[in-house]
Amino acid sequence: MNIHSDKILILDFGSQYTQLIARRVRELGVYCELHPWDMTDEDIRAFAPKGVILSGGPESVIEPNAPAAPQAVWDLNVPVLGICYGMQTMAAQLGGKVDPGSVKEFGYAEIRAHSQSRLLKDIEDRVNDEGHGLLDVWMSHGDHVSQLPEGFKRIASTKDVPIAGMADESRNYYALQFHPEVTHTTQGARIYSRFLHEICGCGDAWKPGRIIEDAIETVRKQVGTSKVLLGLSGGVDSSVVAALLHKAIGEQLTCVFVDHGLLRHQEGDQVMKIFADHLGVKVIRVDAEERFLRELAGVSDPEAKRKIIGRLFVEVFEEESAKLQGIDFLAQGTIYPDVIESAGGKTKKAHVIKSHHNVGGLPERMKMKLVEPLRELFKDEVRAIGVELGLPREMVYRHPFPGPGLGVRILGEVTKAAADTLRLADHIFIEELRRSGWYDKTSQAFAVFLPVKSVGVTGDGRRYEPVIALRAVQTIDFMTAHWAHLPYELLDVCSRRIVNEIPGVSRVVYDISGKPPATIEWE
Ligand SMILES: Nc1ncnc2c1ncn2[C@@H]1O[C@H](COP(=O)(O)OP(=O)(O)OP(=O)(O)O)[C@@H](O)[C@H]1O
Ligand SMILES: O=c1[nH]c(=O)c2[nH+]cn([C@@H]3O[C@H](COP(=O)(O)O)[C@@H](O)[C@H]3O)c2[nH]1
Ligand SMILES: NC(=O)CC[C@H](N)C(=O)O
Ligand SMILES: [Mg+2]
Numbered sequence: 001m002n003i004h005s006d007k008i009l010i011l012d013f014g015s016q017y018t019q020l021i022a023r024r025v026r027e028l029g030v031y032c033e034l035h036p037w038d039m040t041d042e043d044i045r046a047f048a049p050k051g052v053i054l055s056g057g058p059e060s061v062i063e064p065n066a067p068a069a070p071q072a073v074w075d076l077n078v079p080v081l082g083i084c085y086g087m088q089t090m091a092a093q094l095g096g097k098v099d100p101g102s103v104k105e106f107g108y109a110e111i112r113a114h115s116q117s118r119l120l121k122d123i124e125d126r127v128n129d130e131g132h133g134l135l136d137v138w139m140s141h142g143d144h145v146s147q148l149p150e151g152f153k154r155i156a157s158t159k160d161v162p163i164a165g166m167a168d169e170s171r172n173y174y175a176l177q178f179h180p181e182v183t184h185t186t187q188g189a190r191i192y193s194r195f196l197h198e199i200c201g202c203g204d205a206w207k208p209g210r211i212i213e214d215a216i217e218t219v220r221k222q223v224g225t226s227k228v229l230l231g232l233s234g235g236v237d238s239s240v241v242a243a244l245l246h247k248a249i250g251e252q253l254t255c256v257f258v259d260h261g262l263l264r265h266q267e268g269d270q271v272m273k274i275f276a277d278h279l280g281v282k283v284i285r286v287d288a289e290e291r292f293l294r295e296l297a298g299v300s301d302p303e304a305k306r307k308i309i310g311r312l313f314v315e316v317f318e319e320e321s322a323k324l325q326g327i328d329f330l331a332q333g334t335i336y337p338d339v340i341e342s343a344g345g346k347t348k349k350a351h352v353i354k355s356h357h358n359v360g361g362l363p364e365r366m367k368m369k370l371v372e373p374l375r376e377l378f379k380d381e382v383r384a385i386g387v388e389l390g391l392p393r394e395m396v397y398r399h400p401f402p403g404p405g406l407g408v409r410i411l412g413e414v415t416k417a418a419a420d421t422l423r424l425a426d427h428i429f430i431e432e433l434r435r436s437g438w439y440d441k442t443s444q445a446f447a448v449f450l451p452v453k454s455v456g457v458t459g460d461g462r463r464y465e466p467v468i469a470l471r472a473v474q475t476i477d478f479m480t481a482h483w484a485h486l487p488y489e490l491l492d493v494c495s496r497r498i499v500n501e502i503p504g505v506s507r508v509v510y511d512i513s514g515k516p517p518a519t520i521e522w523e
Contacts, residue, residue, distance in 0.1 A: 003210045006202035008032040009049035011039060013057025013067055013085045019337070019477070020181040021055060021083065023378055024189065029204025030196050031376075034340060041072035051079040051200035054086025056179065060143050061085070061092045062100060068093055079172035079199045081119075084141055087166070087175030094173075096149035096166075103160040105139035110158065111178060117155035117167055118199060119174045123190050137178035137185045144177060172199060208388040211381070215373045216248040223249055226328035228371055229321050231313075232257045232283060234271035235401050237333030237374060240382050243389040244373055245331055246281045254282045254327075256320045258313060261289025262405035262419060265427035274395060286316055292407075293416055300412040302523035306355050309404040321368075330368040334375050335382055337477065353519060356402070399444040400478070408523040410449040418466075421504045422449040425468045428497045432490060433472070442484045445472035447498075448511070448522045456499070456506035465506035468498055473520055481515040 008025055012018045012034055025032040033047070037057075052073050059066050068089050073080060082090035088098045113120040113133040124133025135156075145163045148154065156165030156176065164177040174195065180188035196202045228245060232238050232255035245253045255275065259268040268285065275281040295308050321327045374382055386396035402408060406426075410418045426447040433439040448469040456463035470491070475481035495508040511518075 003205045003214050004031050006030055006050050006200075006205065007047070008051050008053060008196065008200065008202065009039075009044065009047055010034045010053045010055060011037045011069060011073070011086075013037045013055050013059070013089070015056030015058075015084065017179055017181050018055040019340075019378075021053060023380065024181045024192050025053070025196060026206060026378065026381060028189065028193050028196055029206045030202045031206045033376075037067045037069065039070060041070050041075075044070060044072040044076070049076070049078060050202050051081070051196065052076070053195075054080065054082040054089060056084030056086060056140070059085065060100070061088045061098050062143065066092075079174070079195065081195050082173075082175035083179060083181070084177060087177055088141075088143055088145060090173065090175050091145040091147075091149055091152075091166070094149035094152075094168075096145055096152065097147035098143050099146040101142055101144045101161065104142040105158065105160060105177075106141075107139065108184065109137055109139045109160075109164075109178065111135040111137045111156045111164055112158070113165075114153075114155050114157065117153075117165070118169055119167060119176075119191065119194055120155055120165070121194075123187050123194065125186055135185070135187050137180070138182045139178050141177060145175075174199070208381070208384040211377070212244065212247075212385055212388060215244055219245060219248040219371060219373055222371060223252065223329055226252065227324070227326050228253050228329040228331050229317070229324065229327045229368070230255045230331040231317060232271065232275065233401070233403065234263075234267055234274075234395070235333075236379070236386065236396060236398065237335055237382060239275075239391060239395055240386040240389065241331055241333045241373060242275060242281055243279060243386065243391050245371070246279060247389065248373075251282070253331075254284065254324060256317060257283050257285050258316050259285055259287050259289060260292040260309070260312070260405065260407070261416070262292065262309075262407045262414070264401065264406075264430075265423045274392065279390070284320060286320060288312070288316055289416075293414065293419075296407065296414045298413060302408065303355060305407055305414065305523070306404055309407050310355070313403065328368060329371045331371040331373075334372045336374075336376055336378050339375055354521075354523070397440065399439075399442070399446075402521060406449075408521050409446060410451075411522060412451045417504070418449050418451070421466070421502055422447055422468070424502050425449075425498045425505060425508075428501065429470055429494050432494050432497070436487075436490050438472075438484070438486060438490060441474070442472045442486075443475045443478070443481070444520060445470075445484070447471075450509075454507045458499070463506045465504050467507045467509060468502075468505050469509050469511050469522070470494060471511040471520070471522075473515070475515070475520075478520065479515075481520055483512050483514055486510070 022034050092098050125136050126134040144161045151168040152166045154163050155167045158164050167174045180191040232242050276283045383396045406419050407414050429447050450467040453464050472484035473481040474484050498508050
């Protein structure tokens with residue numbers, strides 16, 4: 001069976017949890033795609049899902065012109081599951097009624113499951129005296145369904161909301177006011193499994209091993225006997241693409257790894273060791289440190305620095321591909337959140353906060369076709385595939401590292417001396433995070449070089465040297481982030497080691513800014 005043959009369509013009404021729904025569905029072995037709620041009827045029919053999930057959302061169905069599910073959803077003759085707003089719009093569209101509640105439910109709630117529902121049958125945390133199942137769930141709503149549509153029965157209630165779940169089993173329509181996709185809803189995965197596997201009849205073919213087989217087949221068909229070029233950074237996404245393409249097309253793949261002198265401690269050697277030595281991948285290491293540093297000399301504006309680095313990346317790639325000749329394809333590590341975000345981005349009028357370096361500007365000018373084997377995958381799936389392909393865990397689970405590297409972590413002008421100092425400080429910080437078990441509890445952590453001098457005293461001597469700032473954040477999608485509350489003892493060890501082991505540092509500070517208002521990188 002094809003891994004894409006059983007697929008679920010998730011229509012996004014703007015909930016904070018929509019991506020989480022998609023991840024839960026994927027974890028249960030079912031392929032799904034997430035599309036905006038106003039997807040056209042034609043596209044929905046063409047997608048041919050085995051079931052549809054309507055997400056939650058911030059709007060109220062009571063307002064005029066509130067978002068609604070397209071007609072095709074009701075005409076497809078497949079099961080539909082409405083979550084929160086999805087339940088409310090289902091009720092409103094099929095002839096029921098939704099009212100603003102006098103009691104709003106945010107957070108924990110206890111659900112009482114009502115008898116005979118195919119969706120919730122025997123799924124419970126506890127049973128009450130009358131034999132009804134009770135579930136601990138997570139709620140986040142103001143409105144509620146006050147009158148069931150024709151043909152529906154109530155399948156769940158809370159003490160404040162009489163209709164917290166409903167179903168029309170003859171048509172396979174189900175709806176829940178709570179969010180089964182969040183981990184606080186302890187039976188959430190079982191509820192989704194019931195919907196996907198039993199009600200929609202989906203299999204569980206979407207698994208790392210099968211995804212790899214499928215991707216290999218697709219790449220081979222697409223590429224034929226042509227040559228493919230991949231920019232390999234040693235980061236998670238491009239590393240997994242390299243391992244996958246190596247398996248799919250072997251010698252037809254050439255990777256270009258640009259050592260711009262702004263990499264982490266011994267990173268260049270590590271990348272070469274893993275890919276060229278162990279995995280036998282063809283990797284060209286371009287030593288471009290001098291060129292990058294020369295062009296960056298005297299430049300201190302963050303955007304100007306980013307633009308220079310971006311341009312140099314493109315130049316290096318162009319030069320290398322010209323040398324190789326006959327390259328028809330450019331491989332990229334585009335992943336599903338990139339696709340979702342750039343689709344949403346078309347209508348958004350966002351400010352440019354910082355221009356992320358982008359190898360995506362390359363293909364059109366180089367007339368190469370794109371190979372993007374990770375386009376459908378979330379980061380956790382990319383990681384699972386990386387492990388399956390035999391990449392070392394440390395590489396697959398490492399924190400992301402921006403393309404411009406230390407260039408945006410040395411504030412102001414970038415110099416070799418600053419890069420060397422920062423590399424050492426960063427290395428100490430990461431080493432201590434790993435030692436203490438905090439590396440895996442943070443999403444990204446690094447050191448920043450601040451070119452302000454401050455006075456210190458070591459032994460009996462005076463120091464007048466720059467400052468190192470440490471930053472560690474916890475985040476799911478890197479769009480918002482909390483600063484990590486690292487233990488004082490850990491910060492203490494890092495601070496002492498950095499000042500003792502690196503002569504060019506007088507002082508260490510810890511960044512306690514969230515995003516927003518700050519960004520994760522300092523420039
Ligand atoms: N030093 C480099 N040499 C060659 N290509 C690079 C380099 N740095 C970045 N790239 C290219 O830019 C792309 C985007 O970088 P990005 O940091 O977003 O992804 P990544 O490095 O693959 O993974 P991660 O997000 O885990 O760091 C990479 O996939 C890679 O193709
Ligand atoms: O490949 C990249 N090229 C870039 O130019 C770039 N700038 C920021 N980042 C990474 O993006 C995430 C969010 O960072 P900010 O909060 O600083 O915008 C964080 O994970 C950053 O490390 C980049 N990644
Ligand atoms: N999380 C949701 O989907 C909320 C739905 C709707 N906005 C309400 O407040 O009831
Ligand atoms: Mg990277």
